[in-house]
Amino acid sequence: MDYSVKVMDHFSNPRNMGSIENSDGIGEVGNAKCGDIMKIFLKVEEDRIVDVKFQTFGCGAAIASSSMATELIKGKTLKEAWELSNKAVAEALDGLPPIKMHCSMLAEEAIHEAINDYLRKKGLEPWTE
Amino acid sequence: MDNSATTPVRKEVVEEMLPYLTENFGNPSSIYDPGKISKHAIEKARKKVADAIGAEENEIYFTSGGTESDNWAVKGIAFANRHKGKHIITSSIEHHAILHACSWLEGQGFEVTYLPVDRYGMVSPEELENAIRDDTILITVMLANNEIGTIQPVEEIGKIAREKRIYFHTDAVQAIGHVPIDVKKMNLDLLSLSGHKFGGPKGCGALYIRKGTKIEALLHGGAQERKRRAGTENVPSIVGLGKAIELATGEIEETNKTLLEIRERLIDGLLKIPKTHLNGHPTQRLANNVNVTFEYIEGESLLLLLNAKGIFASTGSACNSTSLEPSHVLTACGVPHEIVHGSLRLSLGRMNTHEDVDRVLEVLPEIVQKLRNMSPLTPQEYRTF
Numbered sequence: 001m002d003y004s005v006k007v008m009d010h011f012s013n014p015r016n017m018g019s020i021e022n023s024d025g026i027g028e029v030g031n032a033k034c035g036d037i038m039k040i041f042l043k044v045e046e047d048r049i050v051d052v053k054f055q056t057f058g059c060g061a062a063i064a065s066s067s068m069a070t071e072l073i074k075g076k077t078l079k080e081a082w083e084l085s086n087k088a089v090a091e092a093l094d095g096l097p098p099i100k101m102h103c104s105m106l107a108e109e110a111i112h113e114a115i116n117d118y119l120r121k122k123g124l125e126p127w128t129e
Numbered sequence: 130m131d132n133s134a135t136t137p138v139r140k141e142v143v144e145e146m147l148p149y150l151t152e153n154f155g156n157p158s159s160i161y162d163p164g165k166i167s168k169h170a171i172e173k174a175r176k177k178v179a180d181a182i183g184a185e186e187n188e189i190y191f192t193s194g195g196t197e198s199d200n201w202a203v204k205g206i207a208f209a210n211r212h213k214g215k216h217i218i219t220s221s222i223e224h225h226a227i228l229h230a231c232s233w234l235e236g237q238g239f240e241v242t243y244l245p246v247d248r249y250g251m252v253s254p255e256e257l258e259n260a261i262r263d264d265t266i267l268i269t270v271m272l273a274n275n276e277i278g279t280i281q282p283v284e285e286i287g288k289i290a291r292e293k294r295i296y297f298h299t300d301a302v303q304a305i306g307h308v309p310i311d312v313k314k315m316n317l318d319l320l321s322l323s324g325h326k327f328g329g330p331k332g333c334g335a336l337y338i339r340k341g342t343k344i345e346a347l348l349h350g351g352a353q354e355r356k357r358r359a360g361t362e363n364v365p366s367i368v369g370l371g372k373a374i375e376l377a378t379g380e381i382e383e384t385n386k387t388l389l390e391i392r393e394r395l396i397d398g399l400l401k402i403p404k405t406h407l408n409g410h411p412t413q414r415l416a417n418n419v420n421v422t423f424e425y426i427e428g429e430s431l432l433l434l435l436n437a438k439g440i441f442a443s444t445g446s447a448c449n450s451t452s453l454e455p456s457h458v459l460t461a462c463g464v465p466h467e468i469v470h471g472s473l474r475l476s477l478g479r480m481n482t483h484e485d486v487d488r489v490l491e492v493l494p495e496i497v498q499k500l501r502n503m504s505p506l507t508p509q510e511y512r513t514f
Contacts, residue, residue, distance in 0.1 A: 063503065
């Protein structure tokens with residue numbers, strides 16, 4: 001697979017890998033059958049993501065997308081994090097092979113899931129768009 | 130450690146080929162002397178291929194490789210015998226060159242039975258016999274599988290096919306140089322082989338067609354290969370294929386002895402990693418094939434990390450393919466969807482040593498652990514952080 005230097009860097013040295021005990025929101029998307037699972041843990045203070053960690057089962061692109069996506073939303077407000085698109089993740093990685101674009105999609109979806117999990121736990125309405 | 134993908138051309142083979150890439154460039158169809166030199170070289174190579182599999186010289190046809198041989202066998206038999214019937218029997222773990230040719234034939238009005246395999250990837254001769262119909266015209270079952278190395282009971286299948294007077298083809302691409310082959314003893318009507326899998330050049334293979342077999346041509350044109358396969362012969366590669374098959378079959382016992390030792394050490398070492406399973410048959414397998422599944426991790430990541438350590442291998446994970454479908458072979462063997470993506474194939478060759486095994490066994494457990502630590506599927510007891 002032809003990956004960019006940046007993809008290989010984030011794959012080989014993933015940032016924010018692991019889990020958060022007593023996290024405020026967890027998002028898990030994908031399934032083992034299709035070969036990709038992404039799980040994102042959020043620590044939120046005053047609507048801001050103060051810490052984020054991920055666990056990913058998947059290919060190089062899936063791991064690199066998780067690493068990059070967590071970097072991009074760390075320190076951001078929930079609103080800003082919600083607006084992170086899969087395209088932005090792929091661009092930040094200097095591109096993904098076309099067949100691997102769904103991996104960046106998974107990152108966007110996992111972040112949305114985690115934010116909504118947080119909102120639900122707070123008794124708030126989950127966001128839809 | 131990916132010798133089932135391809136092998137380097139052997140030095141002796143290159144030497145034998147060189148004159149036909151330089152001074153002896155004559156077209157074998159030309160009647161003048163340089164043409165005759167090329168013609169003669171092809172016939173010498175044909176004899177070597179025939180000797181290697183117990184066939185007659187005029188039963189060997191050179192092709193562009195395994196894929197052409199498989200396509201020719203399946204489509205050529207189907208179209209030449211369609212007045213007799215439209216039914217073909219194959220297995221669900223064949224190479225795509227067979228499976229995709231078969232599914233194309235289904236679109237042309239033929240019917241195909243894809244036999245299931247057991248958990249070791251073995252076809253049952255009884256099930257095969259039961260699948261035979263009055264209109265069955267071809268049985269094609271591979272000799273040894275390219276992913277899991279399982280060696281099929283080809284001799285038994287051949288006996289059944291011969292009794293029922295049905296043409297029997299085997300894809301022996303992975304078997305040459307590892308499994309002794311006698312087309313007569315195995316009751317084979319057709320057999321595919323490919324040069325680059327055993328130290329020959331890429332882009333050159335052969336199809337054995339038993340004398341008297343009714344088969345259509347795939348390529349039409351000139352009168353080459355007894356009017357059955359048109360196109361100017363790839364003389365240097367054919368010469369190389371001849372030399373390579375002579376060497377590979379001559380050394381079969383010696384090679385297998387060494388490879389078996391290496392294979393068993395590798396398998397034993399790999400199975401020490403917890404939640405690791407061997408794919409394929411424990412004994413009825415190619416001496417050069419190791420295929421395992423590591424739970425909780427994905428194969429492409431594994432290959433990338435191995436690559437970074439200078440170890441080159443392959444996987445049946447969907448993420449490594451362009452189709453996003455996991456290995457049809459492992460799936461047919463019943464490997465659960467949840468773990469099929471964590472498969473690793475190490476296929477050994479004559480260049481591999483015990484030091485290579487040491488290196489793999491040193492590096493692989495760490496890599497598996499690194500990925501398991503990263504995976505949300507890994508239970509706490511298999512994590513180190």
